[in-house]
Amino acid sequence: MKNTLALFATAWIAAATAAPAVVGDGACPDFAIDIAAFATCDGDRVARQERLQLAPAMLVAEALVPQHKRTTSALYVDAAHAYAFKRSHPDDIVLVDVRSGLEISLTGHAESVDINVAYHEFVQPLAWDGQAGAWEMAENIRFAPQIDAALQRRGATHDTVVMLLCRSGDESARAADQLSQLGYRRVVSVIDGFEGDIGPDGRRSLNGWKNAGLPWTARVDTALFVGAR
Numbered sequence: 001m002k003n004t005l006a007l008f009a010t011a012w013i014a015a016a017t018a019a020p021a022v023v024g025d026g027a028c029p030d031f032a033i034d035i036a037a038f039a040t041c042d043g044d045r046v047a048r049q050e051r052l053q054l055a056p057a058m059l060v061a062e063a064l065v066p067q068h069k070r071t072t073s074a075l076y077v078d079a080a081h082a083y084a085f086k087r088s089h090p091d092d093i094v095l096v097d098v099r100s101g102l103e104i105s106l107t108g109h110a111e112s113v114d115i116n117v118a119y120h121e122f123v124q125p126l127a128w129d130g131q132a133g134a135w136e137m138a139e140n141i142r143f144a145p146q147i148d149a150a151l152q153r154r155g156a157t158h159d160t161v162v163m164l165l166c167r168s169g170d171e172s173a174r175a176a177d178q179l180s181q182l183g184y185r186r187v188v189s190v191i192d193g194f195e196g197d198i199g200p201d202g203r204r205s206l207n208g209w210k211n212a213g214l215p216w217t218a219r220v221d222t223a224l225f226v227g228a229r
Contacts, residue, residue, distance in 0.1 A: 052092040052161055054186060058085075065191055069169045071176040075188040079209040082163055082190045086112045093161045094154055096147065098175045099194070100137070101225055103167065108218040110165060110194060110209050114154065116224045117147040119166065119175045144178050150226045151184075158183045168193040168208065 060076040069076075077085065086093050095112050097104065098119040109116070120137040129136040140146070151162065162184055164172035169191040176187045194216075196208025210216060 052089050054161065054188070059188070060191060069173045069189065069191050071173045071187070071189050072180045073176060073185070073187045075176075075186065076191045077163070077188050079165075079190055079192050079194075079196075079207065079214060080212045082165070082188075083110075083112060083209070083212075083214045085161075086163065089161075093163055094151060094156055095163045095165060096150075096175075097194070097224070098143075098147075098164055098166050098171055101220075105220050107195060108210075108216050109220075109224070111215040111217055113165065113224060115147075115150050115226055117143060117150055117226045119143050119171045143175065144182060146226050147175075147179065148182050158185055160184070161186045161188060163188045163190060165190045165209070166193050167195050168197050168204065 054075060058077075058081070060078060060081075062070060062074050062076065065076050082095070086095050090112075094114050095110070097109055097113045097116040099109075099116070100118045100121045101116065102121075104116060118140050121140055123136045123138050127136040128134075151160070156162065162179060164175050164179075164187065166172040166175070169189060170193075172189045172191075172193065176189045179187045190209075192207035192209075194209045195204040196211045197204065197206045199205040205211060
């Protein structure tokens with residue numbers, strides 16, 4: 001696993017730091033472009049080349065993603081590659097855990113997580129949903145404004161890569177759609193989540209952050225939490 005991640009990280013860095021495209025003077029209305037440092041213009045502003053590129057080869061193809069985990073942005077990654085991406089570009093990716101605070105306190109969280117904004121919260125007092133075979137949860141109606149405000153506080157823009165992590169890739173997909181509606185253009189869903197999918201043994205043992213042996217902690221960092229708990 002370590003060798004695989006190291007090789008992937010090397011390939012990722014090489015692709016993300018490739019030489020900028022050459023653009024001639026006069027391409028922007030008010031500014032000439034320094035072709036050694038710039039690649040695009042944005043309106044009347046010269047903009048630096050994005051530091052982080054999302055090449056299709058680095059992502060999971062949508063055809064391989066179950067229908068219930070698909071998003072409007074169609075950007076997906078598995079947990080192992082999410083860790084490699086975040087490790088290679090810690091300042092260019094915002095990794096958001098969208099699970100409830102209670103779930104995080106019981107199961108832990110990835111050490112790479114930047115913020116936690118709950119997409120769903122457990123109903124209080126706890127109530128069992130017999131049809132779903134799980135404790136009843138309610139959607140956090142403040143999720144969209146909370147995550148938007150939290151991202152802005154970190155200096156994120158609509159072009160920042162925002163990577164969403166939930167338990168197994170279901171809620172992160174729905175959360176990703178809300179971010180896309182807010183105008184975020186590079187929202188990536190971690191399709192196997194923190195704990196992974198349920199296997200034939202009835203356990204979440206197939207995939208996911210924990211099962212990949214990636215760094216995580218059981219210590220709850222309340223500084224990560226956004227919104228009331």
